[in-house]
Amino acid sequence: NASTIGDSTQSRYKVSRHHTRDSTMKQWTTTKVLILRGIDRIFRMYFQQLIGTSECVPSGNAEIGWFIAAFQKVVRLSFQCSIESGGRETLDIRTAGLELLSLCCQVSSKAGVVENFVRVGTNMQVVNGALRSVRVPRKSSSRDSSPEKRSHEPIANRTTDGLFEFAFDSLIEFHGFLENNESMRKANDAFPGSLDNTVLQVLTKLCQSLVQIYDCCKDDELRPSSTNETKFVQLVSLITVMASAPGSKYLTQVQRISFELLEKMSLNSSLLAYQSLAKLLCSTGDETSGDEAFHEEASKILNEICSKVPHDSNISVLSIVLDHFTEQSAELEASRMMMIATFLNHSIRSSKLAQEISEQDLWTKVILCLDSLFSAEELGKSNLDCGDLLELLESSFVSLPELMYREMGEYLSKLIFTADGVVRNPNQTEKVIQDAMHIFQKSFSGLCQFTDLMKVKSVANPLLERVNVAENKGSKDEINIMDFEIAKTVCETLSSMDIANDIAIELFPSLCKLMNSNNDSLRRESSELVSKVNVSALMARVRDAEKKVESNPELLSLNELVMTETERANNAERDVDELKQMNAQLMEEVEHLRAEKATLEQQVAVLSEGSAYM
Secondary structure, three states: OHHHHHHHHHHHOOOOOOOOOOOHHHHHHHHHHHHHHHHHHHHHHHHHHHHHOOOEEEEOOEEEEHHHHHHHHHHHHHHHHHOOOOOHHHHHHHHHHHHHHHHHHHHOOOOOOOOOOEEEOOOEEEEOOEEEEOOOOEEEOOOOOOHHHOOOOOOOOHHHHHHHHHHHHHHHHHHHHHHHOHHHHOEOOOOOOOEOHHHHHHHHHHHHHHHHHHHHHOOOOOOOOOHHHHHHHHHHHHHHHHOOOOOOOOOOHHHHHHHHHHHHHHHOOOHHHHHHHHHHHOOOOOOOOOOHHHHHHHHHHHHHHOOOOOHHHHHHHHHHHHHHHHHOOOHHHHHHHHHOHHHHHHHHHHOOOOOOOOHHHHHHHHHHHHHHHOOHHHHOOOOOOHHHHHHHHHHHHHHOOHHHHHHHHHHHHHHHHHHHHHHOOOOOOHHHHHHHHHHHHHHHHHHHHHOOHHHHHHHHHHHHHHHHHHHHHOOHHHOOHHHHHHHHHHHHHHHOOOOHHHHHHHOHHHHHHHOOOOOHHHHHHHHHHHOOOOHHHHHHHHHHHHHHHHHOHHHHHHHHHHHHHHHHHHHHHHHHHHHHHHHHHHHHHHHHHHHHHHHHHHHHHHHHHHHHHO
């Protein structure tokens, strides 16, 4: 009796099962894992030989090699296993499926599996129960000459090209799976807002697989600007965003691997990867999003690699960043922009060396960015580093194309008065006032570089006259001490510029008044600026002008004509004045006659009335 035998066996022997084998599902899962890993070993060792022995078998209306059909089935199986739903119990089969799918992409690529040097410790052996050294250790690599100790050689074969495309397309299907499958967005019960540990481990394995695939294919199938590269970068970017952990101060392992991969691709001249880093930096978020570590890592990579990539790539990424910033100009965005100050400075300076750019469009965005960063609201805070802001202005001045001089001059004149308002505000802290003063000085020096003399005069003269007016009133309550500092800064800056001689002549009346100021430092700086006037050179220019006029008969005749016309105009003006006086006298006489007429009419009326009674 089978039941009796079973009962006696069960009562007689106690069998303990491991927790990984205590259910039918777990046993079947383990079986599939062993199958996948077995196929993995076969592909690593014999893929090249299997390709060579492939024979055609019927497949629909066509015939394909038996190994091609088997390879496609293996790829489908590995993908299905990698997306299998479930919890912790499915982790092994999902990671095994990812490993096999990754290997299928690698072995079918032109470069084959790229393996690093591995230390093989085969110098130890157990002899009579003791571990003893038996031979010298050696290094094993994929470059060994023996067939059994190397990965398959690079093979340029149409068959393998088709196999790679099939495996790679299956890999890219993860993009749609990750976007649409809610199980990949399962939250962690212990840490709300972050992904489940099993999902994170699957994504980590996926990222590691992507790194291995890129190492194999970076020079061929995933070379820059290829169609495959576009899909690959999109998948990496999606994984990076999905693995965010709001509220965490640290990156997840998935994000670290993804950022390292994007950085490696960017350094390998991948513009798409470089742009993806910028888009990750600009991804939407607010103060409570908890993505500080995410954005800090993106900004760190941009700052590090900007000097190692082509200038055109820097300009392309700079345009993306500026577009985002002008659309999202808020306090958080300003702080985030200054996180990439090194990138901004280097990219702006790269604009002089870039070949294919629209200078006007780019610099219009740069000026809009500066306008947001140097707004009165931002200058009134101490959140942004003044040194970074000044360096950003300097980079803009150095790289500014000539066609944007006028626009930059208009902006700087606005910035000067913005900084002036912050400096003169008595409610600001000392640090804010000092930073605003530095920005005022830098902006004024830039104004002198990019605008004409009259524009500089129109900006400088009100700042100087303000002090003269306040001192003439004599009331100390109406004098702002910072007005003296601003006027002194204006004089000091003008003295160091090439236009010092010409601008001193234009501002001479105001400077003469400042030379009598009660403020010693202002009096000294204004005197220094006045001393820049080269009187002898000025007189020489006047004499040269007179000689040119005298030596040119046409100018002499024109001068005589002008003098004649001027005299006629003066005579006409005198005649007009005389006529005005005569007209005024005639009007007085008319009014007098009107008054006499009214008197006579009144008398006649009185006389007429009197004669009626007679």
